[in-house]
Amino acid sequence: QQPVQSPQAVILREGEDAVINCSSSKALYSVHWYRQKHGEAPIFLMILLKGGEQKGHDKISASFNEKKQQSSLYLTASQLSYSGTYFCGTANSGGSNYKLTFGKGTLLTVNP
């Protein structure tokens, strides 16, 4: 039931690109992406909704394949501030679409 994230960790140099994937075994209503730095609250990045609508940051893009129940987060021209753990939270279709189930996270490290 927990979505699967890949990769588990990635190391980049500043300016490089990265893709983080999130895959669910259930039909999804929405996918929520967060970034969390050590000891801090998860920070909202994006929501991708069934039907194609997206809400979130201008500089971060993502995709949502409803049929495959998969989402990908694209980080381009990475900055040092992008470092942190990225979590996807999935809301299942149906009556309990308020409930987010989170993956185990992807640790992103951006080096100078």
Next chain:
Amino acid sequence: GAGVSQTPSNKVTEKGKYVELRCDPISGHTALYWYRQSLGQGPEFLIYFQGTGAADDSGLPNDRFFAVRPEGSVSTLKIQRTERGDSAVYLCASSLTGTGFYEQYFGPGTRLTVT
């Protein structure tokens, strides 16, 4: 504007004691959630409030855990007879209303350590 706030930021307690964790959501947000995060894991859903009522408490691990939101704003998570396995960061989040359409904003969490 003010975000979600949680107090205390850290709580150390002895096994068997009672603790209360407080969450103050964003003003105007009717939905409030409690999550628990263990080291190296994503947040795990505990309970969801829409207004004053607990609409879904299916994530509470057992009857030692209880939460209230009496006036539809501040919420308190209560843990009785704490056990070492309860040690974790307890996160609170709020959203405009309770559907997967709206983003959830998280507070900084309360780190609970049971000794």
